[in-house]
Amino acid sequence: MKHTRPAIGNLFYFGTAVVLALYFTFAAVQGSFGLFNRVQIEAEIIELRITRDALSEDLARAENRTRRLSDDYLDLDLLDERARAVLGLARPDEIIIR
Numbered sequence: 001m002k003h004t005r006p007a008i009g010n011l012f013y014f015g016t017a018v019v020l021a022l023y024f025t026f027a028a029v030q031g032s033f034g035l036f037n038r039v040q041i042e043a044e045i046i047e048l049r050i051t052r053d054a055l056s057e058d059l060a061r062a063e064n065r066t067r068r069l070s071d072d073y074l075d076l077d078l079l080d081e082r083a084r085a086v087l088g089l090a091r092p093d094e095i096i097i098r
Helices: 008-030 035-068 076-087
Strands: none
Touching: 008 035
């Protein structure tokens, strides 16, 4: 009589391989370093770059106005505009319509 090995060992190895393959597939798609998270991070990067560019433009405008109102270089037109806006000043020869 010949002894035959039960098929349970092969079934166990095959089942373990399938479970591991399913786990790693799930982790590759849904995990913290998965595809969905990568797409979300890339979208956030694009949004942050747009915000950074807008803030850079605002900073450049503020630096330009600050330089134009500094002691070294005084832009009289800008000074006149700011005085009118902040203090509500007007020249005597101007007509104000409200």
